Amino acid sequence: MSVAFCLIPIFVAVEPPVDLQSSIAPLVIAAAEAEAEPEAEAVTVTVEPILPELAELREMVGSLESQVHNLEAKLAEPVESCGSCEEDADENPLSWEVSATSVLQTLSGTDQDTAFATGSFDIVLEAALWDGAVGVVDLESVGGEGPDSVIGTMAGWNGDAGSGQSADGVDRLGVLEAFIATPLTSDACVLTFGKVDLGGFFDANALANDETAQFLSGAFVNSAAFEAPDPGPSVVLSYLPANSYDFNLAVSSADNSGEEVFDDVFATAQLGIYTDALGLDGEYRVYGWVDGSRDDLSGLGVSFSQGLCSNFQFFGRCAWQGM
Numbered sequence: 001m002s003v004a005f006c007l008i009p010i011f012v013a014v015e016p017p018v019d020l021q022s023s024i025a026p027l028v029i030a031a032a033e034a035e036a037e038p039e040a041e042a043v044t045v046t047v048e049p050i051l052p053e054l055a056e057l058r059e060m061v062g063s064l065e066s067q068v069h070n071l072e073a074k075l076a077e078p079v080e081s082c083g084s085c086e087e088d089a090d091e092n093p094l095s096w097e098v099s100a101t102s103v104l105q106t107l108s109g110t111d112q113d114t115a116f117a118t119g120s121f122d123i124v125l126e127a128a129l130w131d132g133a134v135g136v137v138d139l140e141s142v143g144g145e146g147p148d149s150v151i152g153t154m155a156g157w158n159g160d161a162g163s164g165q166s167a168d169g170v171d172r173l174g175v176l177e178a179f180i181a182t183p184l185t186s187d188a189c190v191l192t193f194g195k196v197d198l199g200g201f202f203d204a205n206a207l208a209n210d211e212t213a214q215f216l217s218g219a220f221v222n223s224a225a226f227e228a229p230d231p232g233p234s235v236v237l238s239y240l241p242a243n244s245y246d247f248n249l250a251v252s253s254a255d256n257s258g259e260e261v262f263d264d265v266f267a268t269a270q271l272g273i274y275t276d277a278l279g280l281d282g283e284y285r286v287y288g289w290v291d292g293s294r295d296d297l298s299g300l301g302v303s304f305s306q307g308l309c310s311n312f313q314f315f316g317r318c319a320w321q322g323m
Contacts, residue, residue, distance in 0.1 A: 093128040118144030133182035140176040155219030159211030196234035225319035232256035254293035264293035280307035
């Protein structure tokens with residue numbers, strides 16, 4: 001038995017190993033590009049409608065920046081005048097002020113131990129008239145006589161007392177002052193005429209000249225030796241050349257009757273000097289007067305106030321009268 005072997009060569013073609021990453025990468029890139037294209041289209045569709053709004057916003061921002069720049073330029077300009085204040089005064093020519101006081105006083109150790117109540121009510125109207133001129137009306141109502149009706153003194157216990165009630169007890173409103181103050185040739189020269197309280201011009205004092213806001217006793221309102229008449233027909237000429245001094249001259253009727261106004265008048269003159277040494281205000285006034293209605297009764301006086309420090313001031317008066 002014979003065995004025959006036959007060798008048949010077999011050739012198999014083997015391809016090189018496949019790189020999966022390199023083959024997959026183009027597919028991933030292609031897929032990413034395919035996905036990116038719709039997103040780009042979506043962004044384009046979303047942005048295009050708001051472009052006009054963005055343009056409007058740019059214009060608004062530019063306008064606001066311009067307005068802010070103009071405002072800063074105006075604020076940087078120096079203020080040279082008070083024209084706006086003058087315009088406000090022209091728009092509101094009338095101003096008014098209301099004040100009221102109430103006082104309770106008692107007497108002790110006398111045969112008439114009792115309490116006294118007094119009160120006053122004031123309405124002050126001020127109106128701008130022609131160029132620089134001002135009109136003032138002071139309406140006042142007073143109730144109660146105070147302790148002066150029982151115990152009299154030279155100066156008075158209550159400078160705000162003096163009832164204006166009628167006989168049946170009805171309070172009445174009276175005209176305390178009514179005058180016009182107007183500049184003459186210049187603002188330094190002012191003429192005041194009408195029903196005037198001379199105690200506000202002469203023997204004045206920064207610390208003691210008002211019975212409703214400062215000292216109650218009449219001795220601290222005006223000097224007892226300065227016997228000015230009650231507010232009545234008066235003419236006051238004021239010369240105000242500087243802040244350091246002024247001069248006032250007045251002629252007034254001796255009473256408030258309105259009769260024989262130019263007969264036996266009351267005349268007074270005053271020089272005022274004002275200082276601010278070391279930043280402390282000081283006021284010094286020297287005056288003289290003559291009353292033609294009482295055998296030419298006359299007098300002289302000094303009234304002053306001076307600051308000592310930021311919280312302390314002192315004042316004083318000295319006056320003389322004689323025939």
